[in-house]
Amino acid sequence: MTFSMKRALAIFQKDLKDLSKNMYIGSTVLIVILLAALYGRMGEVPLEMHYLVINFVFAMVTAFIQCAIIAEEKEKNTLRSLMLSPASMNDIIFGKSLVTFVVTILTVVLCAWLTGYQPADILPIAFALILSTLFYIALGTILGLLSKSVMEASVIILPVVFIFGFGSFLMSYVEEYSFLAFVEYLPSVQLIELAYEVEEGLGFGDLWFHLFIIALWVIGSAILTIIMYKKREMD
Amino acid sequence: MDNVIEVNGLAKVYGNQTALADLDFSVKKGETFGFLGPSGSGKTTTIKILTGQLTPTSGEVKVLGLPFSSLRTSEYRKRIGVITDNSGLYQRLSVYENLKLYCQLYDVPLTRIEEVLKTVNLANEAKKIVSKLSKGMLQRVTLARAFLHEPDLLFLDEPTSALDPVNSMHIHRGLKKLNEKGTTIFLTTHDMSEAESLCDRVAFLHKGNIQIMDEPKQLRRKYSDHTLRVELKNGKEVVLANNSEGAQELYKYMSADQVISVHSNEPTLGDIFVEITGRELI
Structure with missing residues (x-):
């Protein structure tokens, strides 16, 4: 499978322009930013709250934007045109993910600034945030490939927002309900635990387990994305 | 190639x-x-x-x-x-x-x-x-x-x-x-x-x-019935065989200045499709 940076960037530029004219994407980003601004005005924001906003960005912005732009391409038959062009699967997925990646990073940085989040060590946090972004992009791609329309995408994304965005809330029920044990391994929960450990002064060497778990989610979702794409490429 | x-x-x-x-x-x-x-x-x-x-x-x-x-x-x-x-x-x-x-x-x-x-x-x-x-x-x-x-x-x-x-x-x-x-x-x-x-x-x-x-x-050509349709000035339409006999008849009509138009009776592709498959092209 080939990769052409030129083609991937062409798709990225197109998506950037298309997204700038897309009302529902703009309003989704705005809602999350407003939420962050609201929390920011509440004074001292606990770490849990910072990550509620950040995980909400991943579920509502990252996964949703990616899911919606892929679903729209399917609905309008433009994905088929792209697939029939010389753009390879790598060009298309990379190009389409890059715009979501940029929007996510900008939104996370803006939200962190609005809530006043200043991590004790920026490097492991940045690394974990980038890994998480990749996972949610892959998740959005899978859901977008599963959806037939933007309308369907906006419904299919709801469980994702609930499980991944608010998964940390379920942690208090894990002891009571053993079937919820998986919640502990959700990337959103791992991200929060990593953030706490960073605040306790732990470095990369002590954080590897959380990063490893998030990386496993990235690899698993990436494999599933490739399988789904290959299926969609064929009728 | x-x-x-x-x-x-x-x-x-x-x-x-x-x-x-x-x-x-x-x-x-x-x-x-x-x-x-x-x-x-x-x-x-x-x-x-x-x-x-x-x-x-x-x-x-x-x-x-x-x-x-x-x-x-x-x-x-x-x-x-x-x-x-x-x-x-x-x-x-x-x-x-x-x-x-x-x-x-x-x-x-x-x-x-x-x-x-x-x-x-x-x-x-x-x-x-x-x-x-x-x-x-x-x-x-x-x-x-x-x-x-x-x-x-x-x-x-x-x-x-x-x-x-x-x-x-x-x-x-x-x-x-x-x-x-x-x-x-x-x-x-x-x-x-x-x-x-x-x-x-x-x-x-x-x-x-x-x-x-x-x-x-x-x-x-293959599915043509090899005839010509001639429209005459008296309002009639005659069908002539596309051969020497038909040509003689056509000559008569033309000499008498009776002909408005002459068309070969070739079927359209649609007609041929219907003839071959027995169904319309819809």
Whole structure:
């Protein structure tokens, strides 16, 4: 499978322009930013709250934007045109993910600034945030490939927002309900635990387990994305 | 390479339904080949297999010298174009922005955009947002997109369905220009007049099988009843045999200045299709 940076960037530029004219994407980003601004005005924001906003960005912005732009391409038959062009699967997925990646990073940085989040060590946090972004992009791609329309995408994304965005809330029920044990391994929960450990002064060497778990989610979702794409490429 | 497309024993079965059964045909370089048949006859299935979107159940396919296993590569897709009745254009972007994306994907200079828009008579619409275009204009933009990289082989799946005659004419003119530049065209349609005006050869597809394949002119001759229809000034119409006896009779009418018009009684492709398959082309 080939990769052409030129083609991937062409798709990225197109998506950037298309997204700038897309009302529902703009309003989704705005809602999350407003939420962050609201929390920011509440004074001292606990770490849990910072990550509620950040995980909400991943579920509502990252996964949703990616899911919606892929679903729209399917609905309008433009994905088929792209697939029939010389753009390879790598060009298309990379190009389409890059715009979501940029929007996510900008939104996370803006939200962190609005809530006043200043991590004790920026490097492991940045690394974990980038890994998480990749996972949610892959998740959005899978859901977008599963959806037939933007309308369907906006419904299919709801469980994702609930499980991944608010998964940390379920942690208090894990002891009571053993079937919820998986919640502990959700990337959103791992991200929060990593953030706490960073605040306790732990470095990369002590954080590897959380990063490893998030990386496993990235690899698993990436494999599933490739399988789904290959299926969609064929009728 | 004389044949751009070579298909041998091609079959496609969905569950217990046969979409294509043992197809054999070839398309020569520079030819405009029409695949004609009613809805559900297997036309789109054939295009999907030839463009690598669908795996055949059995049979052998070779397009531009490449086997089926190579039909999903960038190298193959650089050399082909596909136009369906669904434009696949980005609605929120302008005509120019849509074509710019494909210039970049096909590695074609942006100066081509102006040229191709002139060819499809849309030179003044470059800045127009796609969602504001009529169906006919949309299809012309899709054609312009196919013109950008001047493909070796262009697949058209019902390109003018639901278009008015003026827009269909624009599309046909564009296709003829592209064909003159060397592009081989594989066209599926159920519009017989479209097939007659564009195709060098046609194949009638019915129930997943090719019933007959030839030049439109040859088919009409073959299925002609070899008579002439003569319209006379007295309001009558006579049918004459297309032979020496008929010629003598026609001479009599013409000497007497009785003739308004003379037509050969050749059937249309639609008539021939009905005669062969026993069903209409809808």
